[in-house]
Amino acid sequence: MSANGSHENEYEHYEAVVVGCGPGGAAAAARLAEHGVETLVLERGVEAGAKNVSGGLIYAEDSAPYTIDDLFEGFREAAAERPVTDYRIHNIAGDKVKTYDLTDLHEHDTDWCDAVLRRKMDSWLQRRVHEKTSETGGGVLTNVRVNGLLREDSEGRVRPSEQSSGRSPRDGEIVGVTCDELDPIEADLIVAADGVNSELAREAGLMDWEEPDEWFQGVKAVVDMDPDAVNHRFGIDDDEGVAHLFSGDLFEDVRGGGFLYTNEESLSIGTVFHLDSLVAEQAEPHELLDALLTHPVLAHWTGDGYDEREYAAKLVPDSKKVAHREPYRDRLVLVGDAAGQMQAQGPIIKGMNHAVTAGALAADAFAITRGNADPEAAGRRYAKLLEDSGTMAKLRPKQYDLARTVAERDAVTNVVDGVLESPIGRVALGNPLADRVLERAYNSPLVVSMLPDTRTGYTTVPTVIGEARGKSIRWKNDAEPPSLEERIGDLTYDTDVGNPHIELRDDSAEASGAAVYACPVSAEAFGGGCYRTEQVKTNGDEETVVSLDTQPCVECGTCAIVADTAWEHPRGGKGVEFREG
Amino acid sequence: MLTKGVPDFSEGAVSFDEDGHLERGKTPTVMNPNDAFALEAALQTRVRHGGHVSAMSMGPPGYGDVLREAMESVYADDTYLLSDRELAASDTWATAITVSSGVEKYREEVADVDLVFAGFKTADGETGQTGPQTCWALEWPIVTHVIALDIDPDERRLRAKRLVEGDVDEIETVEAPLPCMVVTDPEFEPTYRKAAHRLTHKELRAETQERAADHDEHLTTWDHVDLNLDPDYIGLDGSPTIVSSVDPIPKAPSEREATMIDPDDGAAMEPVLEELQPFAGGD
Numbered sequence: 001m002s003a004n005g006s007h008e009n010e011y012e013h014y015e016a017v018v019v020g021c022g023p024g025g026a027a028a029a030a031r032l033a034e035h036g037v038e039t040l041v042l043e044r045g046v047e048a049g050a051k052n053v054s055g056g057l058i059y060a061e062d063s064a065p066y067t068i069d070d071l072f073e074g075f076r077e078a079a080a081e082r083p084v085t086d087y088r089i090h091n092i093a094g095d096k097v098k099t100y101d102l103t104d105l106h107e108h109d110t111d112w113c114d115a116v117l118r119r120k121m122d123s124w125l126q127r128r129v130h131e132k133t134s135e136t137g138g139g140v141l142t143n144v145r146v147n148g149l150l151r152e153d154s155e156g157r158v159r160p161s162e163q164s165s166g167r168s169p170r171d172g173e174i175v176g177v178t179c180d181e182l183d184p185i186e187a188d189l190i191v192a193a194d195g196v197n198s199e200l201a202r203e204a205g206l207m208d209w210e211e212p213d214e215w216f217q218g219v220k221a222v223v224d225m226d227p228d229a230v231n232h233r234f235g236i237d238d239d240e241g242v243a244h245l246f247s248g249d250l251f252e253d254v255r256g257g258g259f260l261y262t263n264e265e266s267l268s269i270g271t272v273f274h275l276d277s278l279v280a281e282q283a284e285p286h287e288l289l290d291a292l293l294t295h296p297v298l299a300h301w302t303g304d305g306y307d308e309r310e311y312a313a314k315l316v317p318d319s320k321k322v323a324h325r326e327p328y329r330d331r332l333v334l335v336g337d338a339a340g341q342m343q344a345q346g347p348i349i350k351g352m353n354h355a356v357t358a359g360a361l362a363a364d365a366f367a368i369t370r371g372n373a374d375p376e377a378a379g380r381r382y383a384k385l386l387e388d389s390g391t392m393a394k395l396r397p398k399q400y401d402l403a404r405t406v407a408e409r410d411a412v413t414n415v416v417d418g419v420l421e422s423p424i425g426r427v428a429l430g431n432p433l434a435d436r437v438l439e440r441a442y443n444s445p446l447v448v449s450m451l452p453d454t455r456t457g458y459t460t461v462p463t464v465i466g467e468a469r470g471k472s473i474r475w476k477n478d479a480e481p482p483s484l485e486e487r488i489g490d491l492t493y494d495t496d497v498g499n500p501h502i503e504l505r506d507d508s509a510e511a512s513g514a515a516v517y518a519c520p521v522s523a524e525a526f527g528g529g530c531y532r533t534e535q536v537k538t539n540g541d542e543e544t545v546v547s548l549d550t551q552p553c554v555e556c557g558t559c560a561i562v563a564d565t566a567w568e569h570p571r572g573g574k575g576v577e578f579r580e581g
Numbered sequence: 582m583l584t585k586g587v588p589d590f591s592e593g594a595v596s597f598d599e600d601g602h603l604e605r606g607k608t609p610t611v612m613n614p615n616d617a618f619a620l621e622a623a624l625q626t627r628v629r630h631g632g633h634v635s636a637m638s639m640g641p642p643g644y645g646d647v648l649r650e651a652m653e654s655v656y657a658d659d660t661y662l663l664s665d666r667e668l669a670a671s672d673t674w675a676t677a678i679t680v681s682s683g684v685e686k687y688r689e690e691v692a693d694v695d696l697v698f699a700g701f702k703t704a705d706g707e708t709g710q711t712g713p714q715t716c717w718a719l720e721w722p723i724v725t726h727v728i729a730l731d732i733d734p735d736e737r738r739l740r741a742k743r744l745v746e747g748d749v750d751e752i753e754t755v756e757a758p759l760p761c762m763v764v765t766d767p768e769f770e771p772t773y774r775k776a777a778h779r780l781t782h783k784e785l786r787a788e789t790q791e792r793a794a795d796h797d798e799h800l801t802t803w804d805h806v807d808l809n810l811d812p813d814y815i816g817l818d819g820s821p822t823i824v825s826s827v828d829p830i831p832k833a834p835s836e837r838e839a840t841m842i843d844p845d846d847g848a849a850m851e852p853v854l855e856e857l858q859p860f861a862g863g864d
Contacts, residue, residue, distance in 0.1 A: 012775055040776050130783075139780045183774045 021048035024336030024355030025193030031363030049122030080114035081263035082241025092248030093466030118581030143573035150176030174330035197557035198338035220270030299475035306479035311487035313520035328379025512563035586647035616700035665804035672820035677714030
């Protein structure tokens with residue numbers, strides 16, 4: 001008998017299944033519902049936003065076909081924090097700081113831009129999406145993890161894909177999804193909006209976790225602050241906010257930078273680095289964050305009474321390299337981070353806006369091609385809409401492809417850096433004329449979109465600017481950020497005891513040792529993190545092996561790239577739960 | 582769905598007097614914890630097959646709060662309280678007579694009933710008798726210790742798995758015709774493997790939150806006259822059970838003495854380590 005009421009091979013069917021209820025999934029689902037499509041949204045968090053982290057700025061671009069407030073009326077008032085009304089970059093060399101106003105770049109093509117905290121934002125979106133999708137026979141379900149694809153073979157048999165470490169041979173047309181908590185579900189459209197570590201994108205063979213240079217890693221602290229203190233310290237009103245960026249030598253040679261955004265009652269302060277650079281420099285992400293948090297430049301803002309609400313981390317795809325030009329296979333389409341749609345436009349990072357556009361376009365593509373017998377009709381149309389709307393050109397700028405072929409060679413970097421660091425270079429960068437030129441260059445969308453990913457742009461130029469033009473600041477920053485142990489202790493976890501979601505396939509230091517420092521919740525000589533090294537004696541020999549405990553995992557995906565793992569998300573509702581995000 | 586209010590025996594809530602007698606007045610009344618499993622079973626059945634769920638209890642007027650709690654967890658449409666001075670001090674027998682009359686009245690005046698759910702033993706009496714006795718009075722089949730169930734609406738049959746405890750726990754699969762009574766085991770776990778069921782569940786929850794906010798409007802109270810019961814057969818007069826006395830369980834005498842040692846005190850720890858030495862593995 002069947003006590004759970006299921007019958008074999010009679011799967012539930014929805015017209016569309018959307019996996020993930022972040023901005024990309026929410027936009028897709030809302031737009032599908034507007035087209036009258038029966039839409040089921042599956043979210044693995046206890047609530048949308050519980051698994052989501054971002055630096056914290058969402059843009060509404062003038063040129064975008066869809067913005068989030070188009071799709072969700074009242075978004076800015078109900079779900080966002082403060083708008084950004086002042087945008088600056090600080091070039092730092094030691095205690096010298098030279099600040100440029102980046103407002104022109106920030107305002108280029110920008111209708112509005114708000115700071116957000118993802119738990120608040122995404123959970124609000126979830127409620128709206130549930131209202132909209134309920135009207136067309138669907139809805140949002142939380143605590144459900146989609147773990148794979150349902151496929152139909154040439155004889156018409158429908159069954160789950162072979163599950164082998166997240167990658168499987170193509171063994172039939174994609175016709176649905178499989179879940180940890182539910183029986184398989186068939187759908188005419190499957191929207192993978194399951195984030196940067198999309199298991200569906202990897203199972204479909206559309207994305208991988210191979211090259212560290214295709215990714216950034218961000219870590220962030222949300223710092224508690226009374227709204228009056230935010231206003232007073234930044235010289236703003238309740239309906240104003242600031243965005244500050246930081247670059248230069250405060251992160252030594254690690255390529256990347258820092259940010260500070262004002263929320264209604266807190267600050268989001270974080271750092272974002274190229275993952276390959278973190279690995280090459282053997283840098284500890286939490287220490288780089290602390291270098292920013294304790295720098296004199298922050299003394300007036302957070303220097304006294306530093307109170308950290310939450311520490312979080314996230315992997316960021318570099319769309320210039322990984323944004324998939326044809327993000328579909330069969331009935332599956334990828335949107336947002338899952339498709340690598342995260343644009344780093346020089347210092348400005350835009351991700352959520354592109355996810356919203358992509359989600360809505362995927363929905364439109366399905367509506368246009370509804371009833372077409374070709375399973376890839378919607379996917380093909382979606383890719384065309386991404387291209388025609390100019391979205392793909394923003395994600396993968398042509399000028400970058402031209403510039404990188406020359407500029408990202410080490411020899412070029414070394415020569416350029418050598419000149420810049422020489423007395424001539426210092427004079428050139430350091431004179432008042434250069435100052436104006438540089439401020440303009442920073443503010444040029446064209447120039448910043450072609451900046452090569454070398455230490456020149458991230459470290460050398462800002463450092464020389466800071467040294468030559470900067471003023472020394474001697475403020476005292478008394479902030480004492482929590483230790484990594486305290487940060488982990490403050491996070492909320494629902495551990496899936498006895499069922500770790502990451503398996504270390506190769507525990508040698510060569511294969512997986514990088515995770516010990518690159519993982520944002522692990523550190524050399526810290527035993528309480530995910531990864532650690534141990535000396536093991538075998539037959540008189542002593543070797544170093546890496547061991548893993550997934551309990552403190554923040555599900556960022558770093559180790560999927562820098563270590564040899566079989567990486568999956570935890571089951572629905574399990575693992576870390578972000579309260580701020 | 583049958584439920585009962587019991588003293589809250591949780592740490593900090595429960596209160597005993599010097600002789601070890603429960604102080605009912607000082608101990609809050611909550612829904613019998615084991616009834617939660619029956620509620621889950623009723624809810625799962627409703628989510629899968631639709632229908633109307635009512636919760637019924639017998640007790641003083643204050644038990645309305647217990648029924649509100651039941652409504653909130655089973656998403657019941659309405660609640661029924663069998664309440665009357667004449668019903669006070671009923672034993673399991675008198676309770677079963679009363680409750681079965683409540684079910685019969687419900688069938689006659691409200692709606693026909695396919696299933697009655699009850700929990701496994703109450704936290705105060707621990708008899709496990711009321712459910713089966715009620716069912717006997719109704720002359721229905723009963724399936725106890727249920728850990729999973731489903732209904733075949735076409736055949737009008739219940740299919741269930743029940744946990745049979747013995748030297749080795751066995752799981753028995755049984756069928757019963759409707760109407761019948763289900764007593765859930767604490768091992769019962771609801772399963773919702775269909776997205777549609779989870780969406781229904783979510784919808785019911787949203788509806789119930791509104792309903793439970795003004796629970797009194799959905800509560801019907803019946804006394805012995807409503808139930809057409811002879812006072813001689815209910816309450817204390819109708820209860821054949823006599824509890825002569827209750828003795829506290831004596832504490833087990835301690836046979837060993839404990840000595841506290843500071844683990845940092847090396848000298849004091851030495852004899853301990855010597856004692857443990859023979860038990861340590863390896864060299």
